[in-house]
Amino acid sequence: MRDDPSAQNFATNLKLAVSYYPSVAQVCRKLGINRQQFVKYLGGAAFPSRGTMRRICDFLGVDEFEILMPPEQFRDIIRLRPNAAFEDLPVPPRLKDMLAQAVSSPAEVRRLHGYYYEYRYSYTRPGRFLRSLVFIYGWKSYTFYRRIERLKEVHSTGAPPEVFKYDGMIMPVGDRLHLLDFETITQSELTHTVLYLNYSNRVSRLVGMTMGVSALSSHEPVSARICLEYVGRNVQRSRALRGCGLCAPDAPEISPFVRDYLTQPGIQPGMIIAPPS
Incomplete structure (x- = not known):
């Protein structure tokens, strides 16, 4: 696993993406993934299944091919890509009302x-x-x-x-x-x-x-x-x-x-x- 360049890129890129969130624990809760297993992904000791990979990429707002890119390329992508970490930030009440209206009916x-x-x-x-x-x-x-x-x-x-x-x-x-x-x-x-x-x-x-x-x-x-x-x-x-x-x-x-x-x-x-x- 560690000799596979794609797996090494994935572990490095996943660490960077997760660093935009308050904690690894929060990411695991939102993804519904066991923290012990997720830490293996971060350390390059395990590689996710296709279904789990899809869940991780959807959550981070990236495509699978992007998270497997060389880290220097992925860094430019994730730095400019809004992600779910901002979902928990407070917003003005009136903006909340507008967003609530957007999901009605x-x-x-x-x-x-x-x-x-x-x-x-x-x-x-x-x-x-x-x-x-x-x-x-x-x-x-x-x-x-x-x-x-x-x-x-x-x-x-x-x-x-x-x-x-x-x-x-x-x-x-x-x-x-x-x-x-x-x-x-x-x-x-x-x-x-x-x-x-x-x-x-x-x-x-x-x-x-x-x-x-x-x-x-x-x-x-x-x-x-x-x-x-x-x-x-x-x-x-x-x-x-x-x-x-x-x-x-x-x-x-x-x-x-x-x-x-x-x-x-x-x-x-x-x-x-x-x-x-």
């Missing part, structure tokens, strides 16, 4: 898990629809999502598209879903979306309003109608992403429902919420 929100195409008017290309890919998924009792935007004409060739990725959380409030996300590449934008909660057994569409900031130099706050169309629980992501980008409202990718909803009177496409002059 879990069964209703779990039905939404899967992939969606998101449609709205483009903030930067007037008259064009933007089609993005959204993945809604669960983690513990929370529901998160990832949205990927490609600012390029759908199916066009040539230069690679400008890509934006957003990670966010879904909070059900009454009969609405509030989505708040953060752009992870430029780290310079927050988006707030409000959707109607669909109570049907099979969710095919979600509609509402979204507000963000335009990518133009003015960086003005903008809002638009939004529609999410369900694609499936599992998709071929590369193929689905190729269908994302900018397109005309009458493009074959746009269903009549989406076209009618985004263009109906009452909300101007890409409405700018400008400050008073």
Whole structure:
């Protein structure tokens, strides 16, 4: 065991990861692993089974291949990776209320898990629809999502598209879903979306309003109608992403429902919420 580089890396990396927690005993309690056995992992005298390895990695918030990396590489990963040690830190009461709201009505929100195409008017290309890919998924009792935007004409060739990725959380409030996300590449934008909660057994569409900031130099706050169309629980992501980008409202990718909803009177496409002059 000690001659296996992967096992040696695991023991060293596990020690480092556990050092971010108040005690080894706390880690063992949260993992449900016998402390004597866990100490053997720390000392390199034993190597966990695949199931135990998965539990340890899930708890630490790392992948199995990461915890087997050379220690100098793993150190950079774990240093920047938030972990469960922060779960026990006190937070302001109002933030606790918000987090509690995020886990309410879990069964209703779990039905939404899967992939969606998101449609709205483009903030930067007037008259064009933007089609993005959204993945809604669960983690513990929370529901998160990832949205990927490609600012390029759908199916066009040539230069690679400008890509934006957003990670966010879904909070059900009454009969609405509030989505708040953060752009992870430029780290310079927050988006707030409000959707109607669909109570049907099979969710095919979600509609509402979204507000963000335009990518133009003015960086003005903008809002638009939004529609999410369900694609499936599992998709071929590369193929689905190729269908994302900018397109005309009458493009074959746009269903009549989406076209009618985004263009109906009452909300101007890409409405700018400008400050008073």
